[in-house]
Amino acid sequence: MMRIGYAAGAWDLFHIGHLNILRHARENCDRLIVGVVDDAMLLRAKGRTPIVPTAERAEIVRSLSIVDAVFIETQPDKVETWREVGFTHFFKGDDWRGTRKGVQLEQSFRAVGVEVVYFPYTTHTSSTRLRTALELLERPVPAP
DSSP: OOOEEEEEEOOTTOOHHHHHHHHHHHHTOSEEEEEEEOHHHHHHHHSSOOSSOHHHHHHHHHTSTTOOEEEEEOSSOHHHHHHHHOOSEEEEETTSTTSHHHHHHHHHHHTTTOEEEEEOOOTTOOHHHHHHHHHHHHSOOOOO
């Protein structure tokens, strides 16, 4: 049976943590489809737009040799995404394991026969940390 993997994310300010998740995903499936959450959905979910727009984030992810296809996510229901994409395994960082969202995700996917697989989350790097660092760099330096 072919293992079709799906890894969804914003992939904003693409960094080593993102690459680690996608490398792990590639090692655990025959075909890897990567979901790129669109700008409007990120604004609704996180209250801010990404720094890099959807089309550019999708192109960055699409250019990776380990990625077979990219799917732009425009709605938050992962089971609906599964209906559209047709994956057998859903990959997520282990920062979701045991959380309310993670447990709900596992239950929803178990009902349709999709396995949720967690990979180590890279704690020292995140898009949020990168965004904060960029904001600090943009602040004016007070005159001496």
